[in-house]
Amino acid sequence: MKVFEKTKMLTDAHMHYCPGCTHGIVHRLVAESIEELGLQEKCIGIAPVGCAVFAYDYFNCDMQEAAHGRAPAVATGIKRCHPDSTVFVYQGDGDLASIGMAETVHAAARGENITIIFINNSIYGMTGGQMAPTTLIGQKATTCQSGRDPKVNGYPIRVCELLATLDAPYYIERVSTHDVKHVLAAKKAIKKALKFQSEGRGYTFIEVLVSCPTNWHMRPVEALRFMGEECTKTFPLGVYRDKSEGKE
Amino acid sequence: MAKITIDEKVCKGCGLCADACPKKVISLSEHRMNQSGYFVAEAVNPQNCIGCTFCAIMCPDCAITVEK
Amino acid sequence: MSKILLHGTEAICEGAIRNGCRAFFGYPITPQNEVPEYMSVKMPQIGGTFVQAESEVAAINMVYGAAGSGVRAMTSSSSPGVSLKQEGISYIACARIPCVVVNIMRAGPGLGGILPAQGDYFQATKGGGHGDYHLIVLAPCSVQEACDLTYRAFDLSDRYRVPAMILADGMIGQLMEPVELPPMRSLSEIPEKPWATSGHYGKDRRVLNSLIIKPEELEPHVNELQRTYDEIYANERLAAEYKTEDAEIVLTAYGTVARIVKSAVNELRKQGIKAGCIRPITLYPFPDNVFARCAEREETKAFLSVELSLGQMVEDVRLAVNGKKPVYFYGRTGGNVPDESEIVRAAKDALEKAVKA
Numbered sequence: 001m002k003v004f005e006k007t008k009m010l011t012d013a014h015m016h017y018c019p020g021c022t023h024g025i026v027h028r029l030v031a032e033s034i035e036e037l038g039l040q041e042k043c044i045g046i047a048p049v050g051c052a053v054f055a056y057d058y059f060n061c062d063m064q065e066a067a068h069g070r071a072p073a074v075a076t077g078i079k080r081c082h083p084d085s086t087v088f089v090y091q092g093d094g095d096l097a098s099i100g101m102a103e104t105v106h107a108a109a110r111g112e113n114i115t116i117i118f119i120n121n122s123i124y125g126m127t128g129g130q131m132a133p134t135t136l137i138g139q140k141a142t143t144c145q146s147g148r149d150p151k152v153n154g155y156p157i158r159v160c161e162l163l164a165t166l167d168a169p170y171y172i173e174r175v176s177t178h179d180v181k182h183v184l185a186a187k188k189a190i191k192k193a194l195k196f197q198s199e200g201r202g203y204t205f206i207e208v209l210v211s212c213p214t215n216w217h218m219r220p221v222e223a224l225r226f227m228g229e230e231c232t233k234t235f236p237l238g239v240y241r242d243k244s245e246g247k248e
Numbered sequence: 249m250a251k252i253t254i255d256e257k258v259c260k261g262c263g264l265c266a267d268a269c270p271k272k273v274i275s276l277s278e279h280r281m282n283q284s285g286y287f288v289a290e291a292v293n294p295q296n297c298i299g300c301t302f303c304a305i306m307c308p309d310c311a312i313t314v315e316k
Numbered sequence: 317m318s319k320i321l322l323h324g325t326e327a328i329c330e331g332a333i334r335n336g337c338r339a340f341f342g343y344p345i346t347p348q349n350e351v352p353e354y355m356s357v358k359m360p361q362i363g364g365t366f367v368q369a370e371s372e373v374a375a376i377n378m379v380y381g382a383a384g385s386g387v388r389a390m391t392s393s394s395s396p397g398v399s400l401k402q403e404g405i406s407y408i409a410c411a412r413i414p415c416v417v418v419n420i421m422r423a424g425p426g427l428g429g430i431l432p433a434q435g436d437y438f439q440a441t442k443g444g445g446h447g448d449y450h451l452i453v454l455a456p457c458s459v460q461e462a463c464d465l466t467y468r469a470f471d472l473s474d475r476y477r478v479p480a481m482i483l484a485d486g487m488i489g490q491l492m493e494p495v496e497l498p499p500m501r502s503l504s505e506i507p508e509k510p511w512a513t514s515g516h517y518g519k520d521r522r523v524l525n526s527l528i529i530k531p532e533e534l535e536p537h538v539n540e541l542q543r544t545y546d547e548i549y550a551n552e553r554l555a556a557e558y559k560t561e562d563a564e565i566v567l568t569a570y571g572t573v574a575r576i577v578k579s580a581v582n583e584l585r586k587q588g589i590k591a592g593c594i595r596p597i598t599l600y601p602f603p604d605n606v607f608a609r610c611a612e613r614e615e616t617k618a619f620l621s622v623e624l625s626l627g628q629m630v631e632d633v634r635l636a637v638n639g640k641k642p643v644y645f646y647g648r649t650g651g652n653v654p655d656e657s658e659i660v661r662a663a664k665d666a667l668e669k670a671v672k673a
Contacts, residue, residue, distance in 0.1 A: 024308030060521060063525075080339065081339055
């Protein structure tokens with residue numbers, strides 16, 4: 001008996017991500033969650049600009065490819081016109097927390113009934129490793145080659161904490177993909193968010209820490225360790241809002 | 249008996265599966281390359297597999313199917 | 317049918333609503349605030365969607381989402397805000413999503429002024445954002461036309477899968493005139509959109525995208541867009557002519573300026589000068605056929621383009637006239653509108669120069 005096989009919510013296309021990049025894991029978690037909740041028949045996904053730009057080739061449902069940072073606005077347009085559909089947004093840190101911060105904050109403040117999957121790998125991957133709004137202090141990038149210096153580059157942005165200052169969001173959680181245990185926890189959070197959306201509860205936001213072995217200049221396994229040991233210090237995992245549990 | 253099947257066409261040889269396996273079932277090949285030029289993951293100790301799915305959970309490319 | 321007195325902005329909204337617009341996304345900017353205000357009241361009453369976006373950038377991307385999911389959607393702004401929308405419009409054009417964008421033009425460049433202008437002609441008719449694309453651009457000159465052209469814009473945009481723009485000046489926004497409203501169209505009459513991403517799974521799934529990374533795929537895609545523009549050019553050019561049949565001096569203007577030009581034509585005729593006027597209604601496609609026909613006539617001595625700009629449409633007039641007759645220009649900017657006597661004087665000067673030459 002098969003105890004693990006690829007979900008039908010992903011297409012047969014081979015993913016283009018670099019070896020060991022955990023974007024692919026998150027794609028699978030989102031896709032499996034949609035399938036397990038039975039939401040696949042009326043589901044629209046929004047792909048970002050960045051490493052996940054080709055996500056429209058991978059999710060086996062209707063997809064719109066948005067301009068850089070605008071995915072929450074695109075999702076708002078779709079969801080308001082099709083309130084019975086499931087709308088998920090998949091964005092990286094440059095897309096969501098830099099160029100698209102206005103769209104991010106306002107979709108959250110309006111309490112749009114959508115699910116945002118925020119991939120935080122603390123780097124601009126697609127463009128070749130530039131500093132991101134989430135680059136760690138001291139972490140090297142091609143535009144801060146001696147490491148991020150707060151005096152010059154400022155500090156990383158903690159998006160979950162920031163959005164948790166707003167009244168509207170229903171569920172906000174930060175999870176990670178650095179080992180099996182955390183991937184399982186990430187799946188649980190993503191599924192919960194999509195379930196809340198299907199129940200019409202409102203805005204749900206899952207930040208997922210992801211590795212970038214290529215631009216961190218690490219071997220894939222080493223990158224997982226770095227994520228678990230370093231990234232989680234700047235970006236503590238946990239639930240930042242869960243109105244179903246009375247956590248405001 | 250538990251068994252894993254690795255889709256070698258999709259495998260990128262990242263080794264996350266081997267790292268996650270508690271029974272050292274998987275190892276990256278030192279000789280065999282797929283069409284994309286990656287040294288693929290192989291089940292070198294298939295008899296040890298317990299079907300825990302950890303390898304599949306960590307595989308970023310959905311390359312692994314697990315049977316039990 | 318009886319007429320009712322409407323504001324230009326209300327007429328635009330009614331034209332949209334009556335032809336199935338059920339989603340509006342806007343952001344405040346003078347002089348078009350009455351559009352989002354009106355829509356914020358009307359949309360919920362008819363089961364539509366209204367969102368006041370956080371910016372013009374967000375508003376056009378909400379249109380991308382909503383229109384991409386198959387709903388007739390519109391946004392409205394004024395010049396600086398329309399500049400902000402250009403990125404989104406370029407994506408919409410590439411992804412072939414039909415929608416309507418209203419630009420109630422104000423004086424620029426920069427933050428400029430809030431009074432009427434026509435300085436966005438180039439931006440509207442030549443693409444506006446990055447890449448090879450066009451919008452269908454319609455220019456109303458009355459409140460009735462503001463309603464009718466907005467109504468028509470939705471059909472044109474859907475038919476060709478090309479975004480449409482209503483390019484009006486601030487005067488249209490502020491005018492009140494009697495309007496005969498078209499009947500409310502039932503949503504069931506609007507043709508199905510077999511490409512819309514409203515939620516499909518597996519082999520039926522649909523993708524709207526403007527990333528076409530392989531050169532061997534992008535070139536055919538933009539060629540296909542161009543074929544559509546060629547088809548629009550062949551089918552949809554539209555202009556209103558006034559007393560051009562024997563005119564020595566053919567004036568041309570679009571939008572509310574054309575109304576002043578029309579009275580200048582009457583005044584010139586009163587003074588014994590055979591004047592006429594061409595008023596382009598579609599700015600893209602430009603009605604070059606009407607100009608070319610006039611240029612062929614022996615009676616026609618010269619053309620004069622009158623604009624609230626430093627000379628933008630005049631370039632298309634010159635292309636259409638193609639050197640057959642001299643083309644002159646008279647324009648005002650900064651929110652100033654020429655009066656009849658200025659235009660009469662400019663027309664006489666133009667005619668004199670043409671005869672001397």
